[in-house]
Structures are given as C-alpha cells and as structure tokens.
Amino acid sequence: MKRIFISLIFMTGLLVTGCSSDDDGTGGGPEIPAVESATVDVESGGPNQPNQVYIDLSTSNTTVVKRDTWELGFYCGSQHRVFLNSAILATAAELPGFTDIDAVNSSTVFESSIPLKGLNAQFQLTEVSVSGVGELIAGLPLSYYMYGDLDNGISFTDTKEGEPGGTAIAEISTTASDNNVYIISAGSTIPTETPDAGDILTTGEHRGFYKVRILADGEDYILQYAALDANDHEEVVISKDDSYNLKAFSLVEGSEVSVEPAKADWDINFTSVYSYYGNMGGLVAGAAYSDYALHNTLGNVGLYTVITKETTDGESVETGEPSFEAFTKADIRESEFVYDDRAIIGSDWRQTASFGGSAQVKDDRYFVVKDASGNYYKLQFTAFLNASGARGYPQFKYELLDE
Numbered sequence: 001m002k003r004i005f006i007s008l009i010f011m012t013g014l015l016v017t018g019c020s021s022d023d024d025g026t027g028g029g030p031e032i033p034a035v036e037s038a039t040v041d042v043e044s045g046g047p048n049q050p051n052q053v054y055i056d057l058s059t060s061n062t063t064v065v066k067r068d069t070w071e072l073g074f075y076c077g078s079q080h081r082v083f084l085n086s087a088i089l090a091t092a093a094e095l096p097g098f099t100d101i102d103a104v105n106s107s108t109v110f111e112s113s114i115p116l117k118g119l120n121a122q123f124q125l126t127e128v129s130v131s132g133v134g135e136l137i138a139g140l141p142l143s144y145y146m147y148g149d150l151d152n153g154i155s156f157t158d159t160k161e162g163e164p165g166g167t168a169i170a171e172i173s174t175t176a177s178d179n180n181v182y183i184i185s186a187g188s189t190i191p192t193e194t195p196d197a198g199d200i201l202t203t204g205e206h207r208g209f210y211k212v213r214i215l216a217d218g219e220d221y222i223l224q225y226a227a228l229d230a231n232d233h234e235e236v237v238i239s240k241d242d243s244y245n246l247k248a249f250s251l252v253e254g255s256e257v258s259v260e261p262a263k264a265d266w267d268i269n270f271t272s273v274y275s276y277y278g279n280m281g282g283l284v285a286g287a288a289y290s291d292y293a294l295h296n297t298l299g300n301v302g303l304y305t306v307i308t309k310e311t312t313d314g315e316s317v318e319t320g321e322p323s324f325e326a327f328t329k330a331d332i333r334e335s336e337f338v339y340d341d342r343a344i345i346g347s348d349w350r351q352t353a354s355f356g357g358s359a360q361v362k363d364d365r366y367f368v369v370k371d372a373s374g375n376y377y378k379l380q381f382t383a384f385l386n387a388s389g390a391r392g393y394p395q396f397k398y399e400l401l402d403e
Contacts, residue, residue: 034057034058034059034373034375034400035057035058035059035060035400036399036400036402037397037398037399037400038060038397038398039382039395039396039397040055040060040062040395040396040397040398041383041393041394041395042055042062042270042393042394042395042396043062043064044270044272044291044392044393044394045272045392046194046390046391046392046393047194047195047199047200047201047202047390047391047392048190048191048192048193048194048200048201048202048392049067049190049200049202049272049273049290049291049391049392050066050067050068050190050272051064051065051066051067051272052064052065052066052067052087052259052269052270052271052272053065053269053270053272054260054261054265054266054268054269055266055267055268055269055270056261056265056266056267057267057268057369057371057375057377057379057398058267058371058373058375059265061265063260063261063266065258065259066190067085067087067088067190067271067272067273068088068187068189068190068207069248069250069253069257069259070085070248070249070250070257070259071084071085071088071090071184071186071187071210071249071250071251071252072084072085072090072184072212072223072248072249072251073085073245073246073247073248073249073259073260074221074223074238074240074246074247074248074249075164075240075245075246075298076240076241076242076243076244076245076246076247077164077242077245077298079164079171080171080172080173080174080214080216080221081164081167081169081171081172082167082169082172082214082221083158083162083167083246084157084158084167084168084169084184085187085248086157086158086271086273086274086275086276087271087272087273087274087275088186088187088188088190088207088273089141089142089185089187089188089203089273089275089286089288090142090184090185090186090187091140091141091142091146091156091157091168091184091185091187091277091286092156092157092168092169092182092183092184092185093136093140093156093168093182093183094169094170094180094181094182095108095110095133095180095181095182095183096180097111097180098180098181099176099177099179099180099181099213100181101181101211101212101213101224101225101226101233102226102231102232102233104133104181104183104211104228105133105211105228105229105230106133106134106137106209106228106229107132107133107134108132108133108134109131109132109133110130110131110132113129113130113131114129114130114131114136115127115128115129115130115149116128116129116130116139116147116148116149116154117147117148117149117284118139118145118146118147118148119144119145119283119284119285123144123283123285125284128147130147133183133228136183137183137185137209137228140156140183140185140209141185141187141188141206142156142157142185142187142275142277142286142288143285143286144283144285144286144287145285145286146277146285146286148277148284148286150277150278150279150284155168155277155278156168156185156277157275157276157277157286158276159276159278160276160278160341160343161297161340161341161342161343162294162297162298162341162342162343163297163340163341164298169182169214172214172215172216172221173216174216176215179213179214179215179216180213181211181212181213182211182212182213182214183209183210183211183228184209184210184211184212184251185206185209186206186207186208186209186210186251186252187206187207188203188204188205188206188207189204189205189206189207190202190204191203191204197388197389197390198353198359198385198389198390198391199391200290200291200391200392202272202273202288202290203273203288207252208227208228208252209227209228210225210226210227210228210251211225211226211227211228211230211233212224212225212251213225217237219239219240220237220238220239220240221237221238221239221240222235222236222237222238223235223236223237223238223249225251225254234254236249236254236256238256243262243263243264244260244262244263245260245263245296245298245299246259246260246298248260263296263298263299263372264299264372264373266296266299267295267296267299267301267369267371268293268294268295268296268345268369268379269293269294269295269296269342270292270293270294270394271292271293271294272290272291272292272392273288273289273290273292274288274289274292274294274343274346274347275287275288275289289346289347290347290391290392291347291350291384291391291392291394292343292346292347293345293346293349293394294342294343294345294346295342295344295345295369296342296372297338297339297340297341297342298342299372300339300372301339301369301370301371301372302337302338302339302369302370303337303338303344303345303367303368303369303370304333304336304337304338304344304367304368305344305345305348305365305366305367305368306321306322306327306365306366306367306368307319307321307364307365308321308322308323308324308364308365308366309363309364310364316364324366324378324380327366327368327378327401328401329376329401329402329403332368332376332401336368337368337370344367345367348362348365349361349362349365349367349381349396350362350381350384350394359384359385359389359391360384360385361381361382361383361384362381365380366378366379366380367379367380369398375400376400376401377398377399377400377401378398378399378401379396379397379398380396380397380398381394381395381396382395382396382397383395
C-alpha cells in the first residue's frame with residue numbers, strides 16, 4: 001500500500017500515563033508551539049489489535065496501553081460516573097434492590113423476573129424472562145445475542161457517544177442505600193493467534209464475572225468488588241483528579257492502573273476495538289468494531305468530518321468541498337464541531353473486504369479537529385494495512401491550520 005509522508009516534526013518529551021496532578025500541563029513554563037505537521041503510525045499492534053493509543057496532536061506524543069489492563073473508569077468531572085472499558089467488551093447489569101455485595105452470587109434469585117429482549121438463532125428479537133443472576137449472566141457478555149431492551153432504556157453497555165449521562169452504571173448517589181450491586185462482565189482476553197492476512201482476531205476467551213458496589217464520599221469513590229461467587233469483598237477508595245477525565249481500575253488485578261494521559265495531553269484515542277449495544281441498521285444487538293478511533297470529548301476536543309465525494313448512481317461525484325491539501329483555516333465551520341459524540345471518526349475512515357470489496361482507507365473524507373487549547377488541525381488517514389496486507393497498522397497525517 002502506498003504511504004503518503006509529509007514533514008515530520010516530533011517533539012521529545014515525557015509520555016504522561018499516570019493520574020498525577022503534577023502533569024496537568026498548567027505549569028508556568030514557556031508555551032511550546034504546536035507541531036505543524038506529522039505522520040503518525042498508530043501502534044495498534046497488528047491484527048490482534050492489543051493496544052489503545054492516545055495521541056496528542058500538538059506534540060505528536062503517543063501513549064500506548066494494553067487494552068485489557070482495566071475494566072472500570074472513574075470519572076473525574078462534576079458527576080460521580082463510572083465508565084466501562086468498551087475495548088475489551090466489558091458490560092454491567094444493575095441488580096435493583098440488592099445492596100449487600102456479599103449476599104450476591106451466581107445462585108441469587110430475584111423477587112420478580114426481569115423482562116428483557118435478545119436475539120434468537122434467526123436474528124429475531126425475542127422476549128426473555130430473567131429470574132436470577134445465573135440466567136442474567138447468560139446474556140450479559142457482549143455479543144449479537146446479549147440481553148437488553150432499548151425501548152425501555154435497558155442497556156448493559158455505555159452508549160456509543162461516550163457522554164457521562166450514557167453510562168451503563170447509574171450515577172453514583174451520595175445516599176448509600178440508593179447504590180445497588182452490579183454484575184460486571186469483564187469482557188474478553190486478547191488473542192495471540194495470528195489470523196490470515198487481511199483478517200483480524202481481537203476477541204478471545206471470556207475474562208469472568210465480578211460484582212461491584214460503588215459509593216460516593218465527597219469527591220471520592222468507594223469501590224467494593226469481588227469475583228461473582230466470592231463470600232467477601234475488597235474495598236478501595238478512588239479519588240478524583242480534575243487533571244484527568246478518568247481514573248482506571250483493574251478488577252482482575254485489584255488496583256488502579258495508569259491508562260489515559262492528562263485530559264489536556266491527548267486528542268485522539270485509537271482504541272482499536274470498540275463495543276456497544278444499539279440499533280445498527282435495524283438490528284438491535286451488541287457489536288464490536290475494530291480499527292476504531294475516538295476523540296477526546298470529555299477533554300473539550302471538537303471534531304467534524306469533511307466529505308469530498310459521494311457516490312450517486314454508481315458514479316463518484318464531487319461535493320464541492322475543498323480537498324485535504326486545499327483546506328485552510330478559512331474553510332473551518334465552527335458550528336460543525338462535535339463535542340458530545342466521541343465516535344465521529346469511529347470506523348468510518350476505512351472499509352473492509354466484506355461483501356466483495358477491498359480493505360482500504362476511504363479517500364473521500366478527512367477530519368477537522370479543534371483541541372482544548374484552540375488549535376485547529378486537518379487530519380486524514382493514509383494507511384489501513386501494512387506492506388504484507390495485515391490489518392492493525394493504521395496511519396494518518398495531519399497539519400496545523402495557521403492563519
């Protein structure tokens with residue numbers, strides 16, 4: 001695949017991977033000019049796509065994190081919210097009326113059955129009645145056949161847009177008795193087998209079920225957690241740090257882990273895998289996408305798409321929008337920046353070899369980014385596969401839009 005390279009201007013500096021207020025970028029040092037242009041080879045890690053990669057456009061710094069190192073992300077904003085790691089297909093189901101975490105296990109029976117919906121073998125939406133935890137966890141792991149009910153607002157994943165109000169775990173109440181126990185499906189392992197060239201293999205064995213109960217104490221979270229069938233639980237305090245969007249926690253390891261850089265220090269997250277439950281082309285189900293990119297909406301980064309060509313009656317027709325090369329700061333439409341949907345790029349920058357097509361970058365679009373410091377960039381993907389035809393080697397170029 002032909003790769004397009006523009007001038008590389010890389011800044012040398014620390015990659016911020018911890019939740020420390022010392023690295024919030026608000027110090028009194030001299031202002032560093034934003035990188036004017038760069039090409040980024042995203043370190044997704046190949047067809048198993050093991051990595052999440054955070055990219056700061058102003059410096060070209062990248063932070064690479066294994067995507068299976070965490071399950072829960074504790075929001076450092078004004079609300080008490082807990083996000084799920086969609087890159088490993090993590091899900092969460094509330095158990096209404098259950099506030100004693102040690103009293104819950106896989107044999108727990110509900111006072112009343114919970115009506116849900118799921119897909120049958122013919123991909124038809126059918127009614128499901130769940131009478132206990134053992135039946136619930138059969139449809140909790142993310143898949144096409146997972147349980148939910150969008151008509152009644154029941155989803156066991158965070159919403160696609162990634163806003164605080166769309167978390168599967170309800171806002172944590174300051175009234176302890178209002179906070180119920182949740183069952184967490186810890187998602188899937190990262191496979192190590194190498195698929196055929198052009199294919200991907202991103203979902204491995206299930207990582208198990210946990211139970212959690214989360215309380216609020218001032219600006220702190222109190223997390224109670226245990227394996228689903230454990231007789232007692234661990235408890236840990238997680239404190240907010242407003243320099244960060246989230247503080248990540250690993251239920252598997254029982255500890256906080258460093259994942260996101262400070263919120264001012266990244267703009268694009270190439271999360272590799274992204275999952276959610278929703279309506280996709282008329283099919284209500286859970287689905288996982290690969291080669292997926294997000295932008296930092298929680299950190300006040302805006303982004304929109306420019307489409308330069310459309311297909312009409314089988315023919316490619318110019319839209320009248322400027323090409324990537326011709327686009328200047330004067331062409332920016334401020335009202336089009338999206339700050340409340342992190343999945344605008346998503347997988348829309350590439351097409352796969354499904355249905356007789358070819359795996360390649362879409363050349364009919366690019367993206368305009370405004371970072372939290374007010375810098376504007378144009379960004380275009382330039383590679384989808386490596387020289388051997390393997391997926392998991394994305395590349396993009398970008399330029400700072402000056403006056």
